[in-house]
Amino acid sequence: MRGNMTENKKFVRLFEIYTSLILDGFILKNKFVDDNNMSKRTLLRDIKEIEKYLRIELKSEKDKYVISSSDLKKIKKGFNFDDNIKKNVDILFSIFIKKVSSNLSLIPRSTVSKLLPQNIDDEYYDVILIARNDINHISGDSENIDKLLSFVKDLNDISFDYYMESAKSSFRVEAAAYLIYYFQGIWYLVANDNKKNRIKTYIINNISNINIIKKIKFTDKKDKEEYDNQYKIRSEKRDKLIKHLESKRSIYWNEDKIVKTLVKFNSNVAHYFKNRNYGFNQKIKMELEDGSVLINFDFSSFTELRIFLSPWLGAFKIISPEKFNKEFIEHLNNALSVMQSE
Template identity: 25%
Template sequence: MSKHSLTIRFIEPKFSENNRPMSTSSFDTIAYRLSEILLRLNAGEALEIKKLADDFAVNERTIRRDLNERFSFLGLEKKGSRYTLPRYKLGTYSQQDVQRIASLAGLQGMSPRLSSDFLGDLLDNSLRGALLVHGTRAEDISGKEHELAQLRVGIQDSRIVQFEYCKPDDTRKMVSVNPYKLALSDGSWYLQATDQGKVKSYAVSRIDRLLVTSDSFSPDASVHEYLKSEDTIWLNQEKAKVVLKVAPPAASYFQRRQLIGSQKIEMTLEDGEILVSGLIAHPNQILPVVRYWIPYIRVISPDGLQAELDAQLKAYLGVPG
């Protein structure tokens, strides 16, 4: 593993900024371009803005932003009109590293409030493995950067952390957990940790009075493997299988993209409908997808979930049960 190798995973977002399913996102385009640029830099090429703009069919201002802003934390060297990677970094990035760094660079471009120092820290070998990325647009963390920095220390040093946590119902409780990862999912930051052996996610925005204790813990390799395999912050090692019946107007989206965890097309019916299965840790993981595609989608199993959704919609619309 190279000196600059990271354990940062980018999970392709399932919905665009306006919550519509995407066939191609702007982030995909940015990440692809940045990956290609970094591959050239890593190979020792000296890059010029005009040539890159021609190669990727974008204007020079976009490439200038890529090199000067999105890649600012790489410390690129500029001689005349040419940009190069510092000599000591040449050839040190693997293909996987390139993809991860491109994801971070694109994230910085879409979220200017993520400072270059913050993203630069993520490339520091001493912080390797602290972050998972499940989305592309970060919330404003200007008031929580200190907590994030402390949590990274706790994760890296395997030290128990304590904090006051504000639940969605505004009740508060003190918790003491073993921190494993920081996850960025759908624009929000989460701490993924174990509480008495159970894996949980905590929204960083709801964490107050954080303390990184002097007490250490022994990380569980199975927890690391579990978090590595997850594509959501809904954490539950006992998953439930869900089966959806999807009508033709929506079927093509499910056939082209992974819209639910562990998605599988089980069957295509004669009328063009499809049966789609997946694994969920919590009903709220699937209900937003079903709501979006009404009336073209119904929950076949587990039993009662569609009835629960129907009751919610009737209550919202003021329709008598």
């Protein structure tokens, strides 16, 4: 319990540092230490952590830590801040969550609840995963979400209509609901397709007409034993899925097809990979004399690799396999041709 309280206080401190940097551009050392009843050494650790999460460097002056104008512009990029921002803490909070979401242990459970519909109880937390990127409120039909949360909790067999955007058509799905998963701005249902007997992901906003296939009724002791056994099997499978998704931090996966990938990151970003695990079985192979690093990853597909590496454009080279490097160059050339076309 004490450990959780410590983490909660740490989260609040980091959020306070973040908001102070956004609003004021600096942190007053003595005031922050006094207000939080902490040591200057703890403050320094907090500063180092916020620098890591926000990818910035703060300048230490006599009485304060100051953010540069370029870094301040960077952490504000992509968001519309108005004159009333001090009254709109929710905006700052949601942005900050996005920055620290890779460290789920840092986010207090009471804080996670703010990301979910208000009628969701603690019992649902074990079936909701939050990925590294962009956490938002669950969007879409709240009635559908309530149904899915209930079905996922009980690991029920369900049926629903699913709209396939690429085919612009819908089809009926029967599946065992395992968990709800967030990835890069989209909430997914992860379920076992009963027809194909394989785990698949479904965008929640594309799901409609959800029904439970059948309600369990126990007519005798044997029926209950069979149900308990089936629930145990599904529960164990869900636990494996959760561990897999938390380590991989992706919705694109194929356990039967893993491509060992070697990527070189230049010295400007190498420290991020030394200090933080981004998933995909990340392992440092070698640190080079020029400050760059060679990192091994496991990817299931080029799409998975492309999504992960795109934010690091200009700071990496795919060493192997060569086909991934060629595909990435082709992807960039196609993107450039579209951008340059009239």
